[in-house]
Amino acid sequence: MRAILDKGAEPSRNENRYHLRAVNVDWISHANDTLRRRGFRSGGARAAVVGLLGAEPCCLTAQEVFDRARAAGRPVGLASVYRALDVLVEMRLVQRVDLGAGTARFEARRPDGEHHHHVVCDDCGRVEAFADQRLEVALDGVAEGVGFAVDTHDVVLRGACAECRG
Ligand SMILES: [Zn+2]
Ligand SMILES: [Zn+2]
Numbered sequence: 001m002r003a004i005l006d007k008g009a010e011p012s013r014n015e016n017r018y019h020l021r022a023v024n025v026d027w028i029s030h031a032n033d034t035l036r037r038r039g040f041r042s043g044g045a046r047a048a049v050v051g052l053l054g055a056e057p058c059c060l061t062a063q064e065v066f067d068r069a070r071a072a073g074r075p076v077g078l079a080s081v082y083r084a085l086d087v088l089v090e091m092r093l094v095q096r097v098d099l100g101a102g103t104a105r106f107e108a109r110r111p112d113g114e115h116h117h118h119v120v121c122d123d124c125g126r127v128e129a130f131a132d133q134r135l136e137v138a139l140d141g142v143a144e145g146v147g148f149a150v151d152t153h154d155v156v157l158r159g160a161c162a163e164c165r166g
Helices: 025-037 044-054 062-071 078-090 133-145
Strands: 094-098 104-108 117-121 127-130 156-159
Touching (some): 025 044, 044 062, 044 078, 062 078
Antiparallel strands (some): 094 104, 117 127
């Protein structure tokens, strides 16, 4: 598992701030190839969900996926969005992200293992992404010692964002 830190040229108050890539064309073709190999027909809600998650740098709720699909003129139903997300999670193309607000979020899971984690404001619900190579190295070390074939991990930091702290 690998996280990429792109600190960029601009100084930031959070040196670990993750510069999210907006469009993930590689992931979209990877997801479509995988679905095709497993015998899934292309088109419909699944294609709409893949396109939306592939264009999204972070996680979306099922409702947000649905709203965006409808706004883009795709005639999908909420139930078919949920089914498509379930299939994508089962095929490990999408990571289910639980940020503790009672609503699952969904994020494209890159085939190269590149990923980020989330920091959540408990007051306003703001979600930001971060990546830290030291954290990944530490978690890889822990994973080696637990006797499981560790496939993925979740890390969520929570607290109050700068705005809510006033
Ligand atoms: Zn994210
Ligand atoms: Zn990680």
